Amino acid sequence: MKPEPKFWAVIPAAGVGSRMQADRPKQYLPLDGRTVIEQTLDIFLRHPRIAGVVVAVSHDDAYFPSLCPVTDKPLQVVDGGAERCHSVLNALRGLEALAHPEDWVLVHDAARPCLSDDDLERLIETLRDDPVGGILATPVRDTKKRATPDGYIAATVDRADLWRAFTPQMFRLATLASALEKALEDGFMVTDEASALEHAGHAPRLVEGSAENIKITRPEDLRLAEFYLAERRRASTIREET
Ligand SMILES: Nc1ccn([C@@H]2O[C@H](COP(=O)(O)OP(=O)(O)OP(=O)(O)O)[C@@H](O)[C@H]2O)c(=O)n1
Numbered sequence: 334m335k336p337e338p339k340f341w342a343v344i345p346a347a348g349v350g351s352r353m354q355a356d357r358p359k360q361y362l363p364l365d366g367r368t369v370i371e372q373t374l375d376i377f378l379r380h381p382r383i384a385g386v387v388v389a390v391s392h393d394d395a396y397f398p399s400l401c402p403v404t405d406k407p408l409q410v411v412d413g414g415a416e417r418c419h420s421v422l423n424a425l426r427g428l429e430a431l432a433h434p435e436d437w438v439l440v441h442d443a444a445r446p447c448l449s450d451d452d453l454e455r456l457i458e459t460l461r462d463d464p465v466g467g468i469l470a471t472p473v474r475d476t477k478k479r480a481t482p483d484g485y486i487a488a489t490v491d492r493a494d495l496w497r498a499f500t501p502q503m504f505r506l507a508t509l510a511s512a513l514e515k516a517l518e519d520g521f522m523v524t525d526e527a528s529a530l531e532h533a534g535h536a537p538r539l540v541e542g543s544a545e546n547i548k549i550t551r552p553e554d555l556r557l558a559e560f561y562l563a564e565r566r567r568a569s570t571i572r573e574e575t
């Protein structure tokens with residue numbers, strides 16, 4: 334009898350956050366009373382289906398050790414790499430000591446603290462029997478333009494079938510690790526996990542999620558994330574009081 338596959342979270346958190354122009358890596362900036370990364374980790378540490386978490390942090394990260402998230406789940410910390418894909422691959426290799434090759438891995442940016450429990454649950458429920466896996470995403474809303482090198486409109490891109498890729502991106506551990514290794518061997522510095530699966534010939538599934546699942550990249554994103562989390566806290570308080 335094959336064991337039921339488990340669900341693991343991999344959190345790439347080894348970036349420097351250069352576009353944020355802050356005094357520290359953006360995953361350690363304050364957000365709604367905690368840090369960005371604590372908000373993100375909490376989503377997975379408190380979700381009943383998540384068996385454990387592997388976080389990739391910069392080898393000289395001086396911030397993470399002071400956080401000490403409280404959890405009874407396995408929480409492994411590995412060194413990140415030069416690019417996000419290297420950090421993810423390092424985390425997958427760390428996870429191999431804890432997980433079965435057929436277990437599901439949900440790769441989620443530390444910089445996306447506004448992922449909702451509903452979206453996480455929908456992703457898992459939609460993909461748990463899928464032969465490949467997939468990603469949270471949302472259809473493009475704005476008209477898309479391609480630019481000339483000197484900042485003029487070169488063309489309008491048909492947005493009919495365009496989606497914005499979010500995270501988590503959910504794939505089987507062995508499939509994802511080998512796809513990432515192959516993409517890197519072939520010289521593809523993929524910016525998300527789905528690109529590696531596509532390079533390997535797969536067609537990951539798109540699971541529509543909330544546009545509130547923003548990636549904190551620039552200063553204005555932090556203000557928006559503060560608004561979203563404060564709104565959810567207010568709504569939760571009202572529900573508890575009624
Ligand atoms: N070598 C890297 C680069 C990025 N990340 C992580 O991947 C996520 C998405 O990357 P991005 O938003 O680009 O973060 P940074 O690389 O830190 O931002 P910037 O490009 O502005 O420096 C973040 O949680 C970041 O910490 C990582 O683990 N390892």
Ligand SMILES: C[C@](O)(CO)[C@H](O)COP(=O)(O)O
Nearest residue numbers: 417442498499500524525548
């Ligand atoms: C993985 C990702 O968040 C999907 O949109 C995005 O590709 C990360 O890109 P970044 O340049 O590493 O922020």
